[in-house]
Every structure is written in C-alpha cells, then in structure tokens.
Amino acid sequence: MRNGAIVFLAAVVVLLGCCAAAYLIIRRRIKRFSRCAFGTSSLAEGVERQAKLLAETPKSVSGMTRIFVPQIQRDFPEFDLEKFKNRAENTLTAMLLSVQEEKLPDSLAVSPELRKQAKSRIEGNRASGVREHYLNIKIHRTEVADYRKRQGTCTIVFQSAVEHIHYREKNGSVISGRKDLKEQTKYNVELMYIQDASAAGLSSAVGTVCPQCGAPVTALGSMRCEYCGTKVTPVQDRVWSLQKYYEVDYHHV
Numbered sequence: 695m696r697n698g699a700i701v702f703l704a705a706v707v708v709l710l711g712c713c714a715a716a717y718l719i720i721r722r723r724i725k726r727f728s729r730c731a732f733g734t735s736s737l738a739e740g741v742e743r744q745a746k747l748l749a750e751t752p753k754s755v756s757g758m759t760r761i762f763v764p765q766i767q768r769d770f771p772e773f774d775l776e777k778f779k780n781r782a783e784n785t786l787t788a789m790l791l792s793v794q795e796e797k798l799p800d801s802l803a804v805s806p807e808l809r810k811q812a813k814s815r816i817e818g819n820r821a822s823g824v825r826e827h828y829l830n831i832k833i834h835r836t837e838v839a840d841y842r843k844r845q846g847t848c849t850i851v852f853q854s855a856v857e858h859i860h861y862r863e864k865n866g867s868v869i870s871g872r873k874d875l876k877e878q879t880k881y882n883v884e885l886m887y888i889q890d891a892s893a894a895g896l897s898s899a900v901g902t903v904c905p906q907c908g909a910p911v912t913a914l915g916s917m918r919c920e921y922c923g924t925k926v927t928p929v930q931d932r933v934w935s936l937q938k939y940y941e942v943d944y945h946h947v
Contacts (some may be wrong), residue, residue: 706768729846748750748771751877751878752834752835752855752857752878753855753856753879753880754855755835755836755837755839755853755854755855755880756837756839756840756853757837758837758838758839758840758841759837759838759848761843762838762840762850763775766838766841766850769843769848770848770887771778775825775838778850778885778934779836779852780850781936782836782852782854782885782936783833783836783852783854785804785808785883785936785939786833786854786883786939787831787833787858788802788804789804789808789812789939790811790828790830790831790858791814791828792816792834793815793816793819793826793828794827794828794829795825796816796819796820798812798813798816804936805935805936805937806936807936807937807938808936808938808939809873811938811939822864823864823865824862824863824869825862825863825864826860826861826862826863826865827859827860827861827863827871827873828858828859828860828864829859829860830857830858830876831856831857831858831860832856832857832858833854833855833856834852834855834856834857835855835856836852836854836855837852837853838850838851838852838853839851839852839853839882846888846889847886847887847888847889848886848887848889849885849886849887849937850884850885850886850887851882851883851884851885852883852884852885853880853881853942854879854880854881854882854883855878855879855880856878856879856881857876857877857878858876858877858879859871859872859873859875859876859877860877860879861873861890870932872875872908879941880941880942880943881910881939881940881941881942882938882940882942883938883939884923884936884937884938884939885934885935885936885937886934886935886936886937887933887934888935895943925931
C-alpha cells in the first residue's frame with residue numbers, strides 16, 4: 695500500500711510539474727504575442743490600447759462619388775448633390791437622436807418610411823425594456839456609395855463615416871457598447887427618386903406629374919410631358935426623398 699501511495703504521489707507531482715511548465719510556456723507565448731502585436735507584455739492592456747486606437751480612427755467609406763455622379767447628372771441635370779448630401783447627414787443624426795429620445799419630432803420633415811423605421815426601433819426597445827443612447831455624434835465624411843435604377847425608382851446611396859458613443863442599457867446595466875469609449879462606424883442613407891409611383895409600390899410616394907394634363911412623367915430627368923409636350927420642372931424636394939438608413943455591417947455590404 696505504501697509503495698502504491700508513493701507512486702500515486704509521484705505521478706501527481708509529475709502531472710503538476712507538467713501543468714506548471716505548460717502554463718509558463720503559454721504565458722511566455724502570450725506575452726511575446728502581445729509585445730509583437732500591441733507593444734506591451736500585458737494582453738489585456740494591449741487589447742485596451744487597440745480598442746482606444748480604433749475608437750479614434752474614422753472608418754473608410756465607399757468613395758464611388760466620381761463614378762456615379764456623372765451618371766446622376768446625365769439623368770438629372772439639375773440635381774444638387776451637396777444639398778442632398780447635407781440633408782442625408784442631418785437626417786441620419788436626427789434619426790439616431792430620435793432613438794435615444796424615444797421620439798421623432800413631428801416638426802422633422804422626413805418621409806413616412808423613415809418615420810415608420812424610427813417608430814419600429816423605438817417600440818422594439820420599449821418592448822425589450824432597453825434604453826439606447828447615442829452621444830457626441832460626429833460625421834467625418836459622406837460619399838455616394840451606389841446609384842441604382844429599378845422598379846420605378848432611382849436610388850442614390852450615401853455612405854457616411856460616423857463617430858459616436860453608443861451603448862444600450864437594461865435595468866440600469868449596460869448590456870452592449872461602452873459609455874467611456876467612442877465607436878467608429880458607417881451608415882448608409884438611401885435617397886429615392888420616384889420615377890413611377892405605381893411601379894415602385896409606394897402608396898405614400900410623390901412622383902412627377904404634368905401640371906397641364908396630370909399625366910405621370912416617367913422619363914428620367916424629363917423636362918417635358920411625353921403626352922402633351924408641356925414643360926415640366928420637377929420639385930426636387932418632393933420627388934427625391936430619404937427612404938431608409940442603416941448601419942453598415944456584414945448584413946449590408
């Protein structure tokens with residue numbers, strides 16, 4: 695019995711020694727990796743440094759403006775790019791703040807589609823008992839990321855590099871994000887021209903109609919009615935509207 699106990703103790707000692715040696719090897723490798731990757735032997739400190747660096751580095755946006763703007767200007771010679779880019783930025787900021795305030799002001803001129811999107815987000819948070827916060831919102835840059843024509847509509851997609859503090863709370867505890875760390879991300883805002891409201895399937899949409907005969911003007915950028923020949927000057931603020939916004943992630947590329 696004594697010999698068996700001695701053998702057992704010896705085996706335990708050897709096992710503990712092997713575990714200790716493995717721990718030291720792994721620890722050295724982690725420190726070596728951390729020094730190479732982050733410049734410090736503390737992995738936790740290195741990860742925090744990297745998080746702070748990312749928090750200060752704006753995201754790059756899909757800069758397709760030079761490619762798409764000439765196409766847009768051929769289709770719509772009077773289109774004011776800067777005006778609508780500014781509107782997209784201001785509306786995006788207002789939409790994020792409406793989620794925080796849990797209310798979209800009635801005085802804010804946005805499309806019914808955007809109001810519906812804000813309402814759905816707010817009601818979803820309330821149903822889950824979640825408060826969502828957006829603080830210190832800053833838009834670094836906005837570019838045209840896409841221009842597409844289909845189903846009675848033309849859509850310009852603005853992509854913005856956005857900085858903010860974003861976190862979600864439930865029962866007084868933060869469940870995602872951080873209060874003390876900025877976040878760099880990207881958002882797309884879609885600006886839509888209703889070429890043919892019936893084909894687009896948007897009941898609340900406002901298309902361009904002839905002031906003389908009332909016929910829909912469905913030709914891109916057309917300045918004359920194709921039925922009676924009357925000169926038509928579309929009111930850009932009415933036929934172009936912001937329809938959707940979303941954060942760019944692996945669901946939206």
